Amino acid sequence: MQRKNRPAVDPTIAPQQGITKDGQPLSYNRAPAPDLAPWIGRLYVTKVQLPTDYTLSCGLFNDTACVRVQLAGDWTAETATGPEAFGKAALFFGPQSRRMPVSVTGSFTSIGMAIRPGASTALQGPRVGDFVDRLVPTGVVATPSDRMLALFDPDGSAEDWLEALEDLVRRRAIHLGSPQPDPVASQFEEITFRDPGMSVSDAAAACSVDRRKLERVVSRDFGMPPKQVLRRARALDMASHLRGVADSNEGEEIALRYYDESHLIHEFTELFGMSPRQFVKTPQPILTLALESRQARRLEALHRIEPGKTRPWE
Secondary structure, eight states, X not given: OOOOSOOOOOTTOEESSOBOTTOXXXXXXXXXXXXXXXXXXXXXEEEEXXXXXXXXXXXXXXXXXXXXXXXXXXXXXXXXXXXEEESSEEEEEOOOSSOEEEEEEEEEEEEEXXXXXXXXXXXXXXXXXXXXXXXXXXXXXXXXXXXXXXTOOXXXXXXXXXXXXXXXXXXXXXXXXXXXXXXXXXXXXXXHHHOXXXXXXXXXXXXXXXXXXXXXXXXXXXXXXXXXXXXXXXHHHHHHHHTTOSOGGGHHHHHTTSSSHHHHHXXXXXXXXXXXXXXXXXXXXXXXXXXXXXHHHHHHHTTSSOTTSOOTTO
């Protein structure tokens, strides 16, 4: 399924980090420092100017656990445990099995860090499977929220903020002797980026383990079974393509991961709560920010672009 029309854009959004060729807002996001690459997938800062009384309704859909520090904006989210509301806060988000509806009122500033699969296990953090489709204050799983917020000077630069997050992880890793994530989790993560249409049996063979071990490691470090993780990765790549934040040269390959259009519509609607056509027509600014960051991470992980270089959609 090719993008026949440009994805809808909310004209109210005024991002401070730039836009894509299609006019989609972008965050400032980058790879972690090389010494932190085993544990951190991506870091980002998003600043968006909105009218004080304007409420933006959108969603989030992330394939990893994340730490999110909200310095501004009044947020709500529909989670697995019910609705949550928060303002300035430091939060731990588990990985998501489907799109999580979120809304924010007023301008917002968000600082985030994607935690690689297996990193939480290696660094003796929370069991990610306990937090699928949930969010909690960081104090529930690690550093108390007030201590986290104190690390971020509201007048600081984006790099100041991201380096503060990196320092937290670096200190934890050094304290524990820099334990590495399970290599099976790392290999399976690469498969989700490279070929999410692969069968679970073939993925196990590619990871040089039997299917039972793969299922055990992936359930522990991704929070859900391998088949579900691959299905989610296919949908996220398709969503990125539809929103104009993927390499357009991959469009046909991404579409061919589905048997036919009815297969695509069924899976996409189940995970995103709307059909691909509706997804293109509906502004998705917050979700697009997350999709763009993931695609940048994916292409860098596959060595298709160099960190910090221009991305295909820019």
